[in-house]
Amino acid sequence: MRRFALIFLPYAWLLALFLVPFLIVLKISLSDIATAIPPYTPTLDFSQGWQGIRAFFSALDFENFAFLRTDDLYWKSYVSSLQIAALSTLLTLLVGYPIAYGMANAPDHWRPTLMMLVILPFWTSFLIRVYSWMGILSTEGYLNQVLLKIGVISEPLIILNTPTAVYIGIVYTYLPFMILPIYSALERMDGSLLEAAEDLGCSRIKAFWLITVPLSKSGIIAGCFLVFIPVIGEFVIPSLLGGSQTLMIGKVLWEEFFNNRDWPVASAVAVVLLLILIIPIVLFQRNEQKQREAEE
Amino acid sequence: MAQVVFEPWNDPKAKPLIQFKGVTKRFGEFTAIDNQTFDIYEREFFALLGPSGCGKTTMMRMLAGFEKPTEGKILLAGQDLAPIPPNKRSVNMMFQSYALFPHLSVWENIAFGLKRDGKPKDVIAARVDEMLKLTRLQQFAKRKPHQISGGQRQRVALARSLAKAPKLLLLDEPLGALDAKLRQATQFELMDIQEKTGTTFVIVTHDQEEAMTVASRVAVMDNGRIIQADTPARIYEMPNSVYVADFIGEVTIIPGTARKSGEGYEIAYAEGMTPLYAETETTFDNGETCHIALRPEKVAISAERPEDRRNAVQGKIIDIAYLGNLSTYHVALPNGQMIKAQTANTRRLSRRGFTWEDTVWLSWTDTAAVLLKG
Numbered sequence: 001m002r003r004f005a006l007i008f009l010p011y012a013w014l015l016a017l018f019l020v021p022f023l024i025v026l027k028i029s030l031s032d033i034a035t036a037i038p039p040y041t042p043t044l045d046f047s048q049g050w051q052g053i054r055a056f057f058s059a060l061d062f063e064n065f066a067f068l069r070t071d072d073l074y075w076k077s078y079v080s081s082l083q084i085a086a087l088s089t090l091l092t093l094l095v096g097y098p099i100a101y102g103m104a105n106a107p108d109h110w111r112p113t114l115m116m117l118v119i120l121p122f123w124t125s126f127l128i129r130v131y132s133w134m135g136i137l138s139t140e141g142y143l144n145q146v147l148l149k150i151g152v153i154s155e156p157l158i159i160l161n162t163p164t165a166v167y168i169g170i171v172y173t174y175l176p177f178m179i180l181p182i183y184s185a186l187e188r189m190d191g192s193l194l195e196a197a198e199d200l201g202c203s204r205i206k207a208f209w210l211i212t213v214p215l216s217k218s219g220i221i222a223g224c225f226l227v228f229i230p231v232i233g234e235f236v237i238p239s240l241l242g243g244s245q246t247l248m249i250g251k252v253l254w255e256e257f258f259n260n261r262d263w264p265v266a267s268a269v270a271v272v273l274l275l276i277l278i279i280p281i282v283l284f285q286r287n288e289q290k291q292r293e294a295e296e
Numbered sequence: 297m298a299q300v301v302f303e304p305w306n307d308p309k310a311k312p313l314i315q316f317k318g319v320t321k322r323f324g325e326f327t328a329i330d331n332q333t334f335d336i337y338e339r340e341f342f343a344l345l346g347p348s349g350c351g352k353t354t355m356m357r358m359l360a361g362f363e364k365p366t367e368g369k370i371l372l373a374g375q376d377l378a379p380i381p382p383n384k385r386s387v388n389m390m391f392q393s394y395a396l397f398p399h400l401s402v403w404e405n406i407a408f409g410l411k412r413d414g415k416p417k418d419v420i421a422a423r424v425d426e427m428l429k430l431t432r433l434q435q436f437a438k439r440k441p442h443q444i445s446g447g448q449r450q451r452v453a454l455a456r457s458l459a460k461a462p463k464l465l466l467l468d469e470p471l472g473a474l475d476a477k478l479r480q481a482t483q484f485e486l487m488d489i490q491e492k493t494g495t496t497f498v499i500v501t502h503d504q505e506e507a508m509t510v511a512s513r514v515a516v517m518d519n520g521r522i523i524q525a526d527t528p529a530r531i532y533e534m535p536n537s538v539y540v541a542d543f544i545g546e547v548t549i550i551p552g553t554a555r556k557s558g559e560g561y562e563i564a565y566a567e568g569m570t571p572l573y574a575e576t577e578t579t580f581d582n583g584e585t586c587h588i589a590l591r592p593e594k595v596a597i598s599a600e601r602p603e604d605r606r607n608a609v610q611g612k613i614i615d616i617a618y619l620g621n622l623s624t625y626h627v628a629l630p631n632g633q634m635i636k637a638q639t640a641n642t643r644r645l646s647r648r649g650f651t652w653e654d655t656v657w658l659s660w661t662d663t664a665a666v667l668l669k670g
C-alpha cells in the first residue's frame with residue numbers, strides 16, 4: 001500500500017502538470033486556425049453528446065505539422081537553436097568549470113560567501129538583468145565607453161543584436177546551473193585522491209585530468225543538460241539581445257502565438273520542440289540515475 | 297637453522313636508508329615534530345606507535361613529500377628529499393583512507409602508478425597480475441572499489457602502493473578497519489610481502505600488538521618526539537622510561553626511592569613496608585627517586601608466602617579481569633598500592649583458587665622488575 005502511494009504520487013504529479021497540458025497543446029496543434037476565442041476550431045462540445053465528440057475528432061488533422069515542412073524557416077530555426085544551445089553550453093562549461101573548481105578549493109569559511117555570489121543574480125528579475133545587458137553591450141553602452149576610453153578600440157564594437165550578444169546573455173544567465181552541479185561533484189571529492197595520484201607519479205596537471213575531471217564527470221554532464229535543455233527553447237535572450245539576425249525556435253514560437261495568433265501552428269512547433277527535447281532529457285535522467293547508483 | 301640476526305642499527309658500517317636530521321615541523325605556533333634525529337635502515341619494518349595527535353601521520357607525510365620540514369633535513373639513501381616533489385620520490389604511501397580511485401577498476405588502480413612511468417603494456421600487465429596474485433585479488437580485478445569489501449579494498453591499496461616496487465613504503469594505519477582475524481592474517485601477509493620484496497616499510501598504528509607483531513623496530517612517540525626506538529622485545533622488557541613502560545602492554549608502576557644493596561637496589565615505596573629489591577644495569581644514587589615497572593605476567597600469586605623470593609607482598613584481591621586464556625588479578629597492598637598479577641587459566645573456572653576479597657601473596661624474582669629513573 002505504501003509502495004503504491006509512493007509510486008502513485010509522482011505519477012499523479014506528472015499527469016497533472018505535464019501530461020494534461022501536453023495533451024491540450026497536442027490537441028491545439030491538430031486543430032485549425034479560426035477567428036474566435038480561443039482562436040482555433042474545433043472545440044469540444046459535450047452538449048451534443050456522442051455526435052459532438054465524433055465531430056470533434058474527425059475535425060482534427062496533421063495539417064499544421066505538414067505546414068512546418070513547407071516553410072524552411074522552421075527547420076532552420078530548430079537547427080539553429082540546437083547549434084546555439086550546443087555552443088553556448090560549451091562556453092558555459094568553459095567559464096563555469098574554473099569557477100566551480102575555485103569554489104571547491106577555496107578555504108572553508110569562504111565557500112558560503114562564494115555560493116551566495118553565484119546565486120545572488122537570481123534575486124533580481126531575469127528580464128531586468130537581460131535589459132541591463134542591452135545597456136552594457138549597445139553601441140553607446142558601458143562596455144564600448146570603457147574600451148574607447150582606455151584606448152583598446154577606436155571604433156565602438158557592434159555586439160548588441162548579433163549572435164555574440166546572445167552567447168554572452170546565455171552564458172551569463174545559465175552559469176549558475178553549470179557551476180552548482182560541478183561544484184557539488186568537486187566538493188564531494190576526497191582530497192587524498194589527488195595526493196595518492198601524485199604519490200604514484202602524476203604531476204598536478206596530470207592528476208587533474210586523470211582524477212578530478214573524471215570524478216566531476218557526472219556534475220559536468222548534469223550542468224551541460226541543465227543549460228542545454230532550456231537554452232534550446234530560450235526566447236527572451238535572443239529576442240532582446242539577438243535582434244533579427246538570430247534564429248531561434250523559441251522566438252518563432254512566440255511570434256506564431258502572439259504576432260500571428262496562429263495557435264495551432266505554434267502548438268505544432270511546440271510539440272516538435274518537445275519531441276526534440278525528449279532525447280537530452282532522457283539522457284540527463286540516465287546520468288542522474290547512474291550517479292545515484294554509483295553513490296550507493 | 298642458522299639465522300643472521302637482522303640488526304643493522306647496531307652495525308656502525310650499515311648505511312641507513314632514511315635519515316632524519318634535526319627535523320622539526322611546525323603548523324603555525326604548534327610544533328608537531330620536535331627536533332628529531334633518527335635512522336631507518338633498508339629492509340626494516342619500522343613501526344610508529346603513539347597516542348592520537350603525537351605526529352605519526354605528519355612524519356609519514358614528510359617522507360611522502362606532502363609536508364616540508366620547518367627545520368632540518370630528511371635524507372633518502374643519502375639524498376636530501378626537500379627539493380624532490382612527491383611524484384618524483386621512490387616512496388609510495390598507502391593512505392589511511394585507502395584513497396582508491398573510485399572511477400577506476402581494481403586492475404586500473406593497481407596499474408595507475410606503473411602507467412605514469414610509461415612502462416610498456418605487457419610489462420604493466422605482468423606486474424599488475426603479480427600484485428593481484430600476491431594480495432589474492434585475482435577474481436576482483438574488474439570490479440570498482442565500491443563493489444568490494446573493506447578488507448579487499450585495503451589489499452587493493454596495498455597492492456597499488458607496492459606495484460611500483462618503491463624503496464620505501466609508508467603504511468598509515470593500514471589495518472585500522474579490519475576485524476581481528478583478518479587483521480592478523482594481513483599482518484602476516486605484510487611480513488611475508490616484506491620478506492619477498494625486500495622493501496623498507498614504515499607503518500603507523502594505534503595497535504601496539506600489531507606493532508609488536510610486524511615490526512623489526514618500534515618507535516614509541518609522544519608529543520612530536522620519539523621516546524624510544526628499539527626492537528619489540530627490548531621495548532617491552534627494557535623500556536627506557538615510565539612513559540614507554542606504561543604505553544606498551546599492561547604494567548604496574550610503583551614509585552619509590554632507591555638504595556644500593558648488593559648487586560641491585562632496595563626500593564622503599566611506602567612507610568612501614570619491607571623495601572622491594574630489583575637488579576638493574578642503570579645506576580642510581582642513594583635516595584634517588586625511581587619507578588619500579590612490573591609486568592603482570594611476571595608476578596606470581598599464591599595463598600602462602602613463597603620462601604624463595606625476596607620480593608613478596610601481601611594484599612587483597614579487588615578485581616579479577618577474565619581474558620579467556622588469562623586472568624588479571626588486581627591486588628591492593630595495605631598502603632593502597634595496586635599491583636596487577638596475571639596467571640594462565642590452565643584449569644577450568646570452577647577449580648580456580650582465588651576470588652574477590654581473598655588475601656593473597658604476590659611475589660616476583662629479583663630481575664623481573666625494571667627500575668626506571670624519574
Ligand SMILES: Nc1ncnc2c1ncn2[C@@H]1O[C@H](COP(=O)(O)OP(=O)(O)OP(=O)(O)O)[C@@H](O)[C@H]1O
Pocket residue numbers: 323326328346347348349350351352353354355502
Ligand atoms: N595541517 C595541519 N595544520 C595544523 N595542525 C596540524 C596539521 N596537521 C596536523 N596537525 C597537528 O599536528 C599534530 C600531529 O598530527 P598527526 O596527524 O601527525 O597526528 P597522528 O599522530 O597521526 O594522530 P592520529 O593517531 O590521531 O592519526 C596534531 O596535534 C594535529 O592537530
Ligand SMILES: [Mg+2]
Pocket residue numbers: 352353354
Ligand atoms: Mg594519523
